[in-house]
Amino acid sequence: MIVKPTTSWALLHAFAIVFILINLFTGLRIATLSRPWLLELSALLPQGALHWLHIAGACGLSATAMAYTIYRFNQRPQRTTKTKETTATTEKTETLSDKYHRGLTWLAYPLVILSLLTGWLQFIDSALSVVDIHFYAALGFLLYLLLHAGGYFIQYGWPALKRAFIPKVTGSKPSWIIVLPAIAGLLLWYGIGYQPSNDLPVKRIPLTTLMAIDGITDEPEWNDAQEITILTRGGANFLNGETPVSIKVLENGAEAFFNISWQDTSKSLEHLPLVKTKQGWQVKQDGFNQFDETAYYEDKLAIMLADQCDSGGGGTAHLGPKPLANQPANFHGKGYHYSDDGKIRDVWHWKAVRTNNMHLADDNFFGSPVRSRAGDRRYSAGYIADGKESGAYVMNWQWYKPEVIVPKRLPKHDELIAPYQMDHQAEHLQWVISWFDYTPYLAENDHYPIGTVMPSVMYRSNRFEGDRAHVRAHGQWKDGTWTLELARPLKTQSQHDVILQTGTCLWVSAFDHSQVAHTRHQQAIRLLFEGEHD
Amino acid sequence: MIKRTIGIVGLLIAVSLIALLNPIPQEQPSPSRWLKTNAQGQVMSPWSGPWTCVYDTKTQLLWEVKTDNESIHDGYWTYSWYDGTQGVENQGDCYFEKNRCDARDLITRINSEKTCGLDNWRLPSSKELLSLVSRDTKPGEPLIAKDFFPQTKRGDYWTKDSQQRLTGTFTYLKEGAMAIDFVNGHLTKLPYRNASFVRLVNTGYVEP
Structure with missing residues (x-):
C-alpha cells in the first residue's frame, strides 16, 4: 500500500530528496578522480571542496533513514488495524501504478542501505573493497530517481510535486520524529568533526642509533615499532585501484624515521x-x-602532513576543472590541491626515478593558490615546491x-x-x-x-640542496612491494614544513606509474610521540 | 500523459546535450606583458618554445633569454665586467671562449650571431635591469618572471653602469660596476673582476 503523505512523511521525504541529491552530485564529482569517463558529465557537477559536503550529506541521509525507520515502526499499529478493516477494499483499489511505485520504493530501501553502508565503510577506511558497490548504488539511485520521480510526473504532471511535498492527511501534525534527522545529522557531523584519527604511536630510539635510509628495513628498531595499515583507494593502474599502505614511524628527539611499504605488482621506472x-x-x-599520464610514468608515493586532520586531503582537495573562478582550468578536469585556511600542508613526494637516485623525496607543500603565469601552460594552484639552493x-x-x-x-x-x-x-x-x-x-x-x-x-x-632537500628517502622494490624509508628533522625552521610532533596528522597516496591519479584514504593518521611523555 | 513522457525524454536529452556541449574547458594563453620571439625575432605564442628573446611591451626593450645548451646564451656562464677600455678582462667562465670570459666577449658573439635579428646588443642600465625584478615568484626562485626568463640564476647580473666607487672590503679596488642581485632584487656595486651573470638588452626591436 502507498503511504499517505502525513506532515512527518512529507518532511522526511523532503529531507531524503535534498540529501540524496547532495550526495549524488558531490559523489559523482568525487568519482571523476578514478573514473575519468564521468568527466563527460562535468558541466552538470559541482566543483570545489566537496568532500565535507558529501560527508555532511551522508550524515543527513543516515539520520533521515533512521528517522524514517522509526516513523514506519510507529505507523505500524495503525496500519495493522486499518489493514484488517480495509484489506478487501485495498486489494480492489490498488492500481497497477500503485504496484509500480510500491515496487520501486522497495528498490530504494536496499539502495539507501547499500549506499550508506559502503560509504561509511570507505569513510572509516575499511579494508573491504566497496568502492564499486558504492558507485553502482549511486547509479542505481539515478535510475530510481528517473523511474520514481519521472513516473509520478508522467502520471500526474506538476501536481505530483504537490503530492510529494504537501501532506495529504489533513490535520496531521508533524511528529517529534521529524526533528530527529536534524538532531542526529548534526550530532553525527559534530562527531565526525572530532573524528578519531588512526593513532600511530611513535617510539623513541636513542640518538646514537644509526638508521640507514636505504629502503632496507633491517634495523632491529623497526621490529619494535608499531605498524598501521591503511587501504588506499582510487588510484590508476593498481588492482581495483587499491593498495594497502603500511606505516611505521620512529624518532630520536631530533629526526623522525618513516618505514612505508605498499603493494605494487609492477616496478615502474620507464618515465x-x-x-x-x-x-x-x-x-x-x-x-x-593533459598532465595526467597513466602509462609511461615512474611509481611514486606522496605523504601529506598537517597540524589538523580534516577529510578531503586535509581540506586541500578542490575538485573539478575550474574550482578557482579567477584562475585557469586544469587540463585533466580533476581538480587542484590548495589550502584556503592560510595554513600550509607539508607534502613529501618520493619519485622512483627523479628523486630516488638522489636519496631524497621532493619536499613540497600545499599552500594558498598562487597567481597563474602567462608563460606556464600548467597551473598547479597551491601545489608548490619548497625553495632550493641548487x-x-x-x-x-x-x-x-x-x-x-x-x-x-x-x-x-x-x-x-x-x-x-x-x-x-x-x-x-x-x-x-x-x-x-x-x-x-x-x-x-x-x-x-x-x-x-x-x-x-x-x-x-x-x-637538491636547501629547503627542498629536507627529506632523505630511498625506496626498494621487491616481489611486488615497494619499501620506502624516509627521514626528516622534527623541526626544520622552514615556513613550508610542518613540525613533526604529537598531533601531527599524515595521509599517504600511492601512484602506480601515474602522474596525478593517486590512491587516497579518508582518516588521517595521527602521530603520538611516546618520547614526549617521558 | 504522452506530452509528459515526451517532456521527461526531452529533459534527459537536454541534460545530455548540456553535458556534451560543455566539455572540460581547454585553457588558452592569456595576454601578457612579455612576448616570446624566436632566433629571427618573430613573435611566438606564450606556450610555445624554445624561444630566444623576450620583448617587454611595457618598456619596449628586447631581452636575451638564457638557456642550458652550452651555447653563448647558456645561463651558467659568468663574465667579468669589461667594455674594451675599462674593467677587467677574462675573469668569468664560459665554454665558448678559448680563454676565460668577460662581458665584451658575449656582446661581440651575440652581435655577430645577430640574435633575434639584431646586432646592437649591450649591457642594460640599472634602471632597465631593475624593470625585470618581480616579487611575484615561488619559493626559492630568482626574482624574475621565470616563465619567460628560464635559466635565470639566484645571483648578480651586470649592468652597464660603471665607474662606481667601491666601499668596504672592495675599497682598495677603487672602481667597479653596478649589478642587480636577483635573490633580493637589490642594486649592488661589484668589482669589475667579479664573475657575474649577464643578460643583454636591445632597444632596436620594433614590435610587430
Whole structure:
C-alpha cells in the first residue's frame, strides 16, 4: 500500500530528496578522480571542496533513514488495524501504478542501505573493497530517481510535486520524529568533526642509533615499532585501484624515521622515455599532454602532513576543472590541491626515478593558490615546491610537444643507451642519465636508428640542496612491494614544513606509474610521540 | 500523459546535450606583458618554445633569454665586467671562449650571431635591469618572471653602469660596476673582476 503523505512523511521525504541529491552530485564529482569517463558529465557537477559536503550529506541521509525507520515502526499499529478493516477494499483499489511505485520504493530501501553502508565503510577506511558497490548504488539511485520521480510526473504532471511535498492527511501534525534527522545529522557531523584519527604511536630510539635510509628495513628498531595499515583507494593502474599502505614511524628527539611499504605488482621506472621515430624523437606518453599520464610514468608515493586532520586531503582537495573562478582550468578536469585556511600542508613526494637516485623525496607543500603565469601552460594552484639552493633533475627535451621533440643532449657514447634497447624492465636499468655523460644536441650527431629508446630524466647535479632537500628517502622494490624509508628533522625552521610532533596528522597516496591519479584514504593518521611523555 | 513522457525524454536529452556541449574547458594563453620571439625575432605564442628573446611591451626593450645548451646564451656562464677600455678582462667562465670570459666577449658573439635579428646588443642600465625584478615568484626562485626568463640564476647580473666607487672590503679596488642581485632584487656595486651573470638588452626591436 502507498503511504499517505502525513506532515512527518512529507518532511522526511523532503529531507531524503535534498540529501540524496547532495550526495549524488558531490559523489559523482568525487568519482571523476578514478573514473575519468564521468568527466563527460562535468558541466552538470559541482566543483570545489566537496568532500565535507558529501560527508555532511551522508550524515543527513543516515539520520533521515533512521528517522524514517522509526516513523514506519510507529505507523505500524495503525496500519495493522486499518489493514484488517480495509484489506478487501485495498486489494480492489490498488492500481497497477500503485504496484509500480510500491515496487520501486522497495528498490530504494536496499539502495539507501547499500549506499550508506559502503560509504561509511570507505569513510572509516575499511579494508573491504566497496568502492564499486558504492558507485553502482549511486547509479542505481539515478535510475530510481528517473523511474520514481519521472513516473509520478508522467502520471500526474506538476501536481505530483504537490503530492510529494504537501501532506495529504489533513490535520496531521508533524511528529517529534521529524526533528530527529536534524538532531542526529548534526550530532553525527559534530562527531565526525572530532573524528578519531588512526593513532600511530611513535617510539623513541636513542640518538646514537644509526638508521640507514636505504629502503632496507633491517634495523632491529623497526621490529619494535608499531605498524598501521591503511587501504588506499582510487588510484590508476593498481588492482581495483587499491593498495594497502603500511606505516611505521620512529624518532630520536631530533629526526623522525618513516618505514612505508605498499603493494605494487609492477616496478615502474620507464618515465616518459624518448623514442626515435621517422618524424624525429617523441616522448612516449598517454595523457602527459593533459598532465595526467597513466602509462609511461615512474611509481611514486606522496605523504601529506598537517597540524589538523580534516577529510578531503586535509581540506586541500578542490575538485573539478575550474574550482578557482579567477584562475585557469586544469587540463585533466580533476581538480587542484590548495589550502584556503592560510595554513600550509607539508607534502613529501618520493619519485622512483627523479628523486630516488638522489636519496631524497621532493619536499613540497600545499599552500594558498598562487597567481597563474602567462608563460606556464600548467597551473598547479597551491601545489608548490619548497625553495632550493641548487640541484635539479632536467627532462631531456628542449621544449615539450606531443608530436616531436628535440632532445637537450645526446649520449657521448652509444653504449650509454645500449642497455635500454633490450629489456625495458631489466632490473639494472635506472632510467636516469647523467648530464655530463651527454653532450648538447646537434642534428649532425643524431645518427640513432628509428626505434632507439633513450631515458629522459637527466641529473644536472647530484641532488637538491636547501629547503627542498629536507627529506632523505630511498625506496626498494621487491616481489611486488615497494619499501620506502624516509627521514626528516622534527623541526626544520622552514615556513613550508610542518613540525613533526604529537598531533601531527599524515595521509599517504600511492601512484602506480601515474602522474596525478593517486590512491587516497579518508582518516588521517595521527602521530603520538611516546618520547614526549617521558 | 504522452506530452509528459515526451517532456521527461526531452529533459534527459537536454541534460545530455548540456553535458556534451560543455566539455572540460581547454585553457588558452592569456595576454601578457612579455612576448616570446624566436632566433629571427618573430613573435611566438606564450606556450610555445624554445624561444630566444623576450620583448617587454611595457618598456619596449628586447631581452636575451638564457638557456642550458652550452651555447653563448647558456645561463651558467659568468663574465667579468669589461667594455674594451675599462674593467677587467677574462675573469668569468664560459665554454665558448678559448680563454676565460668577460662581458665584451658575449656582446661581440651575440652581435655577430645577430640574435633575434639584431646586432646592437649591450649591457642594460640599472634602471632597465631593475624593470625585470618581480616579487611575484615561488619559493626559492630568482626574482624574475621565470616563465619567460628560464635559466635565470639566484645571483648578480651586470649592468652597464660603471665607474662606481667601491666601499668596504672592495675599497682598495677603487672602481667597479653596478649589478642587480636577483635573490633580493637589490642594486649592488661589484668589482669589475667579479664573475657575474649577464643578460643583454636591445632597444632596436620594433614590435610587430
